[in-house]
Amino acid sequence: LIIDLPRFIAGARPSWNELDAILRRFEAEPSNRRELRELEHFHELYERAAADLAKLTTFSSEPEACRYLENLVARAYGEIHETREKRRRVFPLKWFFQTLPQTFRRHVRVFYLSLAITLAGTAFGSLATAFDPDSRYVTMPFGHDQLRPSERVRQEESRTQDVLAGHRSSFSASLMTHNLQVSIFTLALGMTWGVGTIMMLFYNGIALGAISTDYMADGQARFLLGWLMPHGAIEIPAILIAGQAGLLLAFGLIGWGKRVGLNARLREVSRDVMTLSFGFALLLVWAGFVEAFLSQYHEPVLPYDAKIAFGAIELALLSVFFMRSGR
Amino acid sequence: MKTGTLLIRTPEGIVFSQTLAGPVTRFLAWLMDFLTITAALSMVQTFLNTIGYLNANIAGTIFILLYFIVSIGYGIAFEWMWRGQTIGKRLFRLRVVDAEGMRLQFDQVMTRNLLRFADMLPGFYFVGGVACLLSRKYQRLGDIAANTVVVRTPVVQEPDLEQLLGRTFNSLRQYPYLAARLRQRVSPAEAATALQAIVRRAEFEPSARLELFEQLASHFRSKVEFPPDATDGVSDEQYIRNVADILTVTRREMTTPHH
Numbered sequence: 001l002i003i004d005l006p007r008f009i010a011g012a013r014p015s016w017n018e019l020d021a022i023l024r025r026f027e028a029e030p031s032n033r034r035e036l037r038e039l040e041h042f043h044e045l046y047e048r049a050a051a052d053l054a055k056l057t058t059f060s061s062e063p064e065a066c067r068y069l070e071n072l073v074a075r076a077y078g079e080i081h082e083t084r085e086k087r088r089r090v091f092p093l094k095w096f097f098q099t100l101p102q103t104f105r106r107h108v109r110v111f112y113l114s115l116a117i118t119l120a121g122t123a124f125g126s127l128a129t130a131f132d133p134d135s136r137y138v139t140m141p142f143g144h145d146q147l148r149p150s151e152r153v154r155q156e157e158s159r160t161q162d163v164l165a166g167h168r169s170s171f172s173a174s175l176m177t178h179n180l181q182v183s184i185f186t187l188a189l190g191m192t193w194g195v196g197t198i199m200m201l202f203y204n205g206i207a208l209g210a211i212s213t214d215y216m217a218d219g220q221a222r223f224l225l226g227w228l229m230p231h232g233a234i235e236i237p238a239i240l241i242a243g244q245a246g247l248l249l250a251f252g253l254i255g256w257g258k259r260v261g262l263n264a265r266l267r268e269v270s271r272d273v274m275t276l277s278f279g280f281a282l283l284l285v286w287a288g289f290v291e292a293f294l295s296q297y298h299e300p301v302l303p304y305d306a307k308i309a310f311g312a313i314e315l316a317l318l319s320v321f322f323m324r325s326g327r
Numbered sequence: 328m329k330t331g332t333l334l335i336r337t338p339e340g341i342v343f344s345q346t347l348a349g350p351v352t353r354f355l356a357w358l359m360d361f362l363t364i365t366a367a368l369s370m371v372q373t374f375l376n377t378i379g380y381l382n383a384n385i386a387g388t389i390f391i392l393l394y395f396i397v398s399i400g401y402g403i404a405f406e407w408m409w410r411g412q413t414i415g416k417r418l419f420r421l422r423v424v425d426a427e428g429m430r431l432q433f434d435q436v437m438t439r440n441l442l443r444f445a446d447m448l449p450g451f452y453f454v455g456g457v458a459c460l461l462s463r464k465y466q467r468l469g470d471i472a473a474n475t476v477v478v479r480t481p482v483v484q485e486p487d488l489e490q491l492l493g494r495t496f497n498s499l500r501q502y503p504y505l506a507a508r509l510r511q512r513v514s515p516a517e518a519a520t521a522l523q524a525i526v527r528r529a530e531f532e533p534s535a536r537l538e539l540f541e542q543l544a545s546h547f548r549s550k551v552e553f554p555p556d557a558t559d560g561v562s563d564e565q566y567i568r569n570v571a572d573i574l575t576v577t578r579r580e581m582t583t584p585h586h
Contacts, residue, residue, distance in 0.1 A: 027410065050341040057342075067481070070343040074428060077337055082430045170387035177395040181444075184399075188445035191468040196445070249472060263426065263474045270473065274434040277441060 009065060012052050016072060019045040023075050046076040095275075096282075098326035103275040104241070105323070107248055114243035117198055118236075121205020128206070129213040139210035149218040156223075156298045168292050176288030179235060183242035183280050187249070187273070194250025201243045208236070226304030229311025231291035237318060238283035245276040283318075290314075333464060333476055335428040343428075345478040348421045350459040353477055354452065359415030364401055368394060402440040407433055411475075422480045426464060435473040442469030498557040499569045506573045509551045518574040521547070525571050528564065540564040 022042050026034075034042075053069040104111065128135040136145045164171055182200070189196025215224035252269040255262065294307065333345045348356075371393055379386035405413040411423035411431050423439065425431050446455030446467045455467035464476045499506055524543055528536060544563035547570045558566065 047339065050337060050339050053343065054341050070345075073337075073341060074335070074343050074345060077335070077343070077428050078425065078430045081337070081428070167384050167387065170384055170391060173388045173391040177391055180395065184441055185444045188442045188468075191442060191445050191472055253472075262471075266472055267474055270438050271434045274437045277437070 008052075008055070012048075015045055015048050016052070016069070019049050019072060019076060023072070023079065026079055027075075042076075043080060046073070046080055049073050049076065095278075099275055100279045101322050101325040103272045104244075104279065107244060107272060107276075110247045110251070111240060111244040113247055114201055114240045117201040117243065118205040118208070118240060121202035122209035122212070123205075124202075125206035125209025125211075126213040127209075129210045130217070136210060136214065139206050140214070141207055144211055144214070149215040149220040149223070153220050153223045153298075157300065164292065164296055172288050172292030175291050176285055179238070179284045179288065180281060183239055183284060184277070186239065186242040187246040187277060190246030190249030190273075191253065192250075193253055194247055197243055197246030197250060200246075201240075204239060222304050222308075223298065225311070226298065226302075226307040227295060229308050230314070231287045231295045231311075233311040233315040234283050234290065234318060235287035237315075238280040238287060241276055241280040241283070245273045245280070248276070249273055331465075333426070333478060345424065345476075346481075347465045348419075348477040348479050349465055350456050352419055352421065352479075353459070353465075354456070356413070356415035356419040356421050357452065359418055360401065360413050361415075363414050364397055368397060399440070402443070403436055406431075406436045406440070411436075416477070420480050421477050423470075423475050423477055426466075426470075426474045426476045431475070435475050438473035439469035439475055442467075442472050445469070497569045497572050498561060499553055499573060501557055502553060505551050505553055509547075509570065509573055512550045513547070513570075513574055517546075518571070521567050521571040522575055525568055537563070540567055543567050 019042070022038075022045065026042075049069060050073050053066070053073050056066050056069060125139050128139050186197055186200040189200060212224060215221060248269050249266075252265045253262070255265045258265055260268075294302070294310070298304070331347050331349070333347055334342055335344070336342045372390060375386040375390050378389075402413055406416075406423055409417065412421070416422060423431060423436070425435065443455075446452055446458070446469055448454045452467070455469070458467045458471070459465050462471065464470075466476060470476060499509075521543060524539060528540075531539060540563040544566045547567065548558075561569070
């Protein structure tokens with residue numbers, strides 16, 4: 001069945017052009033508010049183009065016109081049928097003090113799971129160090145396995161020169177980017193049905209447990225706390241939040257107890273995963289500063305009690321922020 | 328089954344399709360992006376080397392931060408600003424779109440880019456490539472999580488049928504019953520081939536153009552034989568133009584559809 005294609009196109013072209021022009025305007029200025037009359041006209045043009053497409057695909061043998069109309073209808077369809085909230089403007093303070101803590105609390109059970117996995121790893125690393133001292137070569141990051149804690153403390157406390165002098169800020173940047181990469185990796189591995197995220201959290205726990213036990217067994221608990229608390233009070237929760245985001249993604253993928261499809265489940269968690277990602281990124285930037293500019297200084301330069309108190313205050317504020325802010 | 332096409336049915340009952348991009352094209356687009364990032368960072372490093380003579384610490388800090396921001400933020404920034412395209416994707420005419428035809432959201436762009444960390448494992452996007460090959464919609468892990476697909480975006484222009492609208496004399500129309508028989512015997516795909524040959528005739532080499540229209544004319548002549556006075560002195564290309572005119576354009580006096 002053939003229609004008079006040129007006449008058909010000539011007749012419909014003005015409305016297609018108009019639809020195209022409106023779409024270009026919408027795409028260029030997505031945050032502008034639209035008048036009801038303009039939206040009604042847009043909808044009418046979309047329906048007309050959709051009907052033209054139906055006619056063309058049914059009656060015509062001309063593929064170019066079909067492709068052109070398909071593209072037009074596809075763009076208009078996306079604009080009209082999108083039901084997700086359109087973010088007109090970003091309010092950083094509102095996001096930080098409301099959206100982030102609210103999102104965290106909405107999935108707090110997943111955070112507890114992330115914490116439990118890390119604690120299980122910590123217990124494992126602790127027991128391994130306590131009962132098999134040889135395990136330090138596999139449970140501790142390189143460097144820590146080569147030196148007894150008391151020896152390290154002796155070296156740090158007798159240092160007369162600032163080893164970070166001249167490259168403190170680049171050291172801080174390295175810490176930030178490294179920790180961010182590890183955290184994003186922990187999040188991304190949620191797509192392995194959570195197996196990769198669990199392994200990352202467990203492994204972090206092992207290193208933490210092994211080093212902590214090593215220092216405590218050697219009588220260096222105060223040094224350990226003074227060294228780890230200032231940045232660890234922020235860095236460790238940040239990695240736990242990365243784990244929370246990864247596990248959230250994994251739950252979306254697995255869909256236990258959910259009666260909706262995969263796409264709908266992932267769509268449901270996607271925005272929260274991203275909110276948590278921005279959250280842990282901010283925390284790690286702060287932790288990177290603190291680690292380079294504070295944690296690496298020990299007695300007699302900085303008293304351990306002051307460093308421990310600083311870390312404790314950070315942890316308390318962080319807890320209050322996540323549990324109370326935006327209620 | 329993989330069809331290489333994303334079909335979307337609207338509530339109005341209209342179906343439109345988008346051609347999905349395969350892993351090889353996507354890899355090439357990524358390679359182009361990778362080279363762009365590397366070139367940009369090399370330039371930054373050259374500049375920072377100069378600063379480094381004055382303050383190596385600041386130069387090092389800027390480079391470490393920029394390297395991280397650019398390598399992660401490149402895809403996010405471009406795909407958000409250019410509605411699903413990066414430099415590589417633009418060159419290869421690819422675009423990231425929502426898998427259900429909706430508007431691409433920022434969190435979708437973020438998700439698919441952050442999940443590159445998993446797709447890149449253990450190197451050169453092996454996991455992403457395998458996921459792409461196994462997925463019905465050629466999605467890597469990041470695409471599955473973000474509910475996005477990468478589609479081909481050929482240059483879409485309004486069809487220019489002016490060459491057929493010339494309304495010049497068509498000798499085949501002197502025999503309306505033969506013209507009707509031609510319409511009856513020719514499939515839509517054959518009609519589209521004739522039309523495309525006319526529309527794109529200037530793109531061919533002269534010898535290829537002659538050969539193509541000769542083959543097409545021979546094919547359509549075998550469908551319906553017109554009397555010599557309608558075909559004598561008509562070149563193969565003109566013959567195909569006349570055929571396409573009959574197949575595509577129904578004159579005012581023939582507006583009743585032919586079944």
